[in-house]
Amino acid sequence: MSIDWKKEVEQRKDALLDDLVELLKVRSDREDDKATKDAPFGPGPKNALIHMLGYGERDGFTVKNVDNYAGHIEYGEGDETLGLFCHMDVVPAGDGWDTDPYVPVIKDNKIFARGSSDDKGPSIAAYYGLKIIKELGLPLSKKVRIVVGTDEESGWGDMEYYFKHEEKPDFGFSPDAEFPIINGEKGNVTITMHFDGSNAGSFVLESFDSGLRENMVPGTATAVFTVDDSAVIADLTVAFEEFLKAENLKGELVAEDSLVKISLVGKGAHGASPQIGVNAGTFLATFLDRYDFAGGAKNFLHTAAKYVHLDFYGEKLGVAHEDARMGQLTMNAGILKFGPDFDDNKIALNFRYPTGVTGDSLQKAISDLLGDTGTATKGDRDMPAHYVPMDDPLVATLLQVYEDHTGEKGYEQVIGGGTFGRLLERGVAYGAMFPGYTDTMHQANEFMSLDDLFNSAVIFADAIYRLAK
Template sequence: MTIDWQKEVDARKDALLEDLQNLLRINSERDDSKVTSDAPFGPGPVAGLKHMLAYGERDGFVVKNVDNYAGHIEYGEGDETLGIFGHMDVVPAGDGWDTDPYEPVIKDGKIFARGSSDDKGPSMAAYYALRIIKDLGVPLSKKVRFVVGSDEESGWGDMDYYFKHEEKPDFGFSPDAEFPIINGEKGNVTIRLTFKGGNGVDYQLISFKSGLRENMVPGTATAIVTAASADDAASLTASFETFIKEEQKISGHAELSDQTVTFHVVGKGAHGASPQSGINAATFLATFLNNYSFAEGAYSFINTLAEFVHEDFYGEKLGTAFEDEKMGKLTMNAGIVNFDPANPENSLVTLNFRYPKGTSAEELQEKVQKTVGENVTATQGGRNQEPHYVPADDPLVETLLQVYEDHTGQKGHEQIIGGGTYGRLLKRGVAYGAMFPGYTDTMHQANEFMALDDLFRATAIYADAIYRLAK
């Protein structure tokens, strides 16, 4: 059977775009303060999940909602199941947007909105690919299950719950990365640094706040400091203004009120898997404050950030640097940076490591603890995802690369990334698109976008891939 997949996509462009815009209007950020039994990650993620599943019901698929944690849209019959994994939750919009992040805007051939490239746009491309298969009545020998998640950007509690109630597909892909393919993903673990209470005499750190998520480079940072005198506070403010002028990578300002100075720093947000692509506002602010005499917990907090974390994208200062020939270098991102002397349990720095095979979360924790010393406590926080790899000669990888080559005329090749996708949920699972080589990465950043041509081209590739894998 010969099918012009791009022609089929072109016939559905308007419908695809309308459905995507409606989905992007949903603020599906996780909000733990509003968790209920019906909204396990807050109202936003479940709204996105239900909206996506409603498309499946509208279009005549078999649909199942698994207690508002996750769900699936299913087509076909067979002893084997091809899984496609997308997610409706998004990271917080943050600051710096030129438009409303939850009112999609189409400009210069791109659609701007939070989630446009991670992962609502690619998920919609994969969904419409499956819809084309169904519309054409293409005979399949395998079942195809499009699994929709709602907690990919946080703890993956959606998939933990889903797979307690549903069988895992036999193989599959996640449209949540880039082409030609991602068949390897580094390990992913967060080491949390906690600090004792206490402050200084000459200068006191009243608060320090930066970061929205562990897997985002903090684009802004704010700190409040009191000095021993109004003159010292004025001198501190003047020094900060000089610091900002000299540092070409950041901007910022200080507000002086008697003996209190409030500092604001603006860097550049980025995906935590590529911390070198961002400018961590928190660590820059810490390098400035490290020139002044703080004490106890405040000193440990500032000094640790300035001496061991600032621009240490590969763990060299922390003593955790590691590289594997196939998977590349370990990376580290300081995502959440907070200091609260009144509540020491809230004073922490999260170090999110993406590590290759050959090291382990336990080894990283031990090395970090040795480096930061006894006044700081290093513990593992949350899930540890070990490195994942599907060999290049696996039929899944070979088929997906062939589809990519046939549609683009470009040679396919394996890739390994620091980002973690749902592809790693399956032993034979990979990430596949929807971003093409040379794309501008705006995931987890302000003014996130997806090029419409890429959206439609990816849809055709997904349709052909589903057909070849399940026919």
């Protein structure tokens, strides 16, 4: 049977875009302070999950909500299940947007909003791929289940809960990365360095605040400190202006009597690619490290400045490693907090590591480096490296679909980002971004090209059908 998938998507593109716009309006970043038993990650992720499942109910699919942790939209019958793993949660919007991040705007053939490319846009494209198959009445020999998560950007507690209540699909993919395929993902773990809150110098660090999530490069940083010398403050003001000029950064210093507040603006980016961002937190630490802080405050600033600043590959930390297939270890300092207003004085380092490294080995190395200046702990989520071979029928089929629709040769890729594709032994990430795309995930002014949105729906429809027919 020959099916013109592009024509089928073209007939539905207005409806697809309308559904995406409404979904993007649902703010869905995790809010632990608003979490309840009924909304385990806060109201936003719950509302977005219900909204997405509502599309499935509207269109006649089998739908299940698993206690607002996750849910699924299912179609077809068979002994095997093909899983598509999407997520409705998003990272916080952060600063630097030209438009309201929760009011979708279409301009220059792109849709701008938080979640447009990660992962609501690709989720809607995949959903419409299955919707087309259902509306055409195409026969399938397997179940197809779109699993919708709500905590992908944080701790994956949604999937942990979901799979305590539902069976795992046999194989599948997550539309949460790029084409032609992601069949390998580095390991992922966060090692947090902890410092005591003491101050003992002529400069007293009252607070240091930078970073929203471990997997985001901090785009802003603010430090508040006291120094009882007006002449020193005058010199400090001049030095800060020189620092901004030398580093080509923007910032502000405000002094009132002995209290000084410094704000610095960098550039946010996805924590899997820290080298494309500008970490405002570590830059601010390097500026402050030259002054007379002492005690835990000095240890905090000096560690960030000497061992973390511009160390994207763990070289200064002594943990650099490279694998022939998976490439280099990368490291992102996603959260830097100091002061009594925070639950901890810490620097959280998110590592994406190849084979040959473990979370335990990273923790030990950093603990040894800190010595008696601090301690190092490993986060609860330590995901080892994941790889599905090129000759696996899943990978081969998905690459063939990509080649058939683009005319371009498919090839394997390994990334530092972690997707739900790794939930399955035979799981990969597939789309929805095409080679050469501009990566705005986890950044201000996130967008998805409408051409990529519709073309990915074409590929998803054909891929689902070939894998499940």
